Amino acid sequence: MSKETEKQRWQRNFADLLQELRVAQTGVQILFAFLLTLPFSNGFTQTSEFQRDVYVVALLAAAAATAMIISPVAFHRALFRQGRKPELVRFAHRMATGGLAFMLIAMVSAVLLITDFVLDRPIAFVLSAVTGLWFLTFWMFLPFARRSWGDDDIDDDDDDPETLTRG
Template identity: 90%
Template sequence: MSKETEKQRLQRNFADLLQELRVAQTGVQILFAFLLTLPFSNGFTQTSDFQKDIYIVALLSAAAATAMIISPVAFHRALFRQGRKPELVRFAHRMASGGLAFMLISMVSAVLLITDFVLDRGLAIVLTVVTALWFLTFWVFLPFARRSWGDPDIEDDDDDPRGTIGD
C-alpha cells in the first residue's frame, strides 16, 4: 500500500469534514426553518416574555450555526486553486466545531421553548437539562473519552484540529 502524501491527507481531511457538515447542515437548516416560521403561527401570541427570549436565543444560535457550518464552502470558493488547503482544513475544523456548539444551544433552547409552552416551567427546565446532558454525552463526553480507542494510526491525524499542520 502506498504512503499518503501531505496533499492527499489534507484533501481527505477536507472531504471528511464536508461529509460531516452535510449531515449537520441538514439538521440545522430544518431547525432554522422551523424557528423562522414559528412567530407566524397562531399560538405564538400566547407565549410569555421568557418564552420569547428563549425563542430569540434559539433563532440566533441556529442562524450562527448555519453560518458557521456553511462557511467552509465559501472559504473554499475564495481559496480555490491557491494551494492553501492547510488553512482551509484548519478553518473548516474550527467552523464545524463552532457550528455544532451553536446547534447544541439552538436545539436545547428550542426544547426549552416548547416544553415551557406545554408543561410546567420546573418540569420544562428538568427536561431541558436532561436533553442538554444527552447531547453533551454523545457530542462531547463520549467522543473525547473514546479518543484513545484502538491502536494509534500514525498516518491518520484526523483528531488533530490543525489538519496535520503545526501552528
C-alpha cells in the first residue's frame, strides 16, 4: 500500500469536511425552515415579548449557521483549480466550527422558545440548559476527551487542518 501524497491528503481532508458539512447542513436547514414558517402560524400572535426576542435570536443564529456551513462551497468555487486546497481546507474547518457554534445557539434558542411557550419559564430555562449541555457533550466534550484516549487510529492525526498547518 502506497503512502498518500500531501496533495492527496488535502483532497481527502476536503472531501471529509464536505461530507461532515452535508450532515450539519441538513439539520440547520430543517430548523431554519421551521423558524421561517413559525411567525405565520396562528399561535405566534400569542407569544410574549421575551419569546419573540428568543425567536429572533434562534432565527438569526440559524441563518448564520446556514451561511457558515454552506460557505466552503462558495469559497471552493472562487478558488477552483488554483491549487489552494490547503487554504480551502483550513477555511472550511473554521467555517464548520463556527457554523456548529451558531447551530448550537439556534437549537437551544428554539428549545427555549417552544418550552417557554408551553411550560413555566423556570422549567423552560432548565430544559434549555440541559439541551445545551447535551449538545456540548456530544459535539465538544466527548470528541475532545477522545483526543487523549490514545493513538488507536494514527491517520486521524492527519485529518486535523490545524495539525496540517503546523506540520
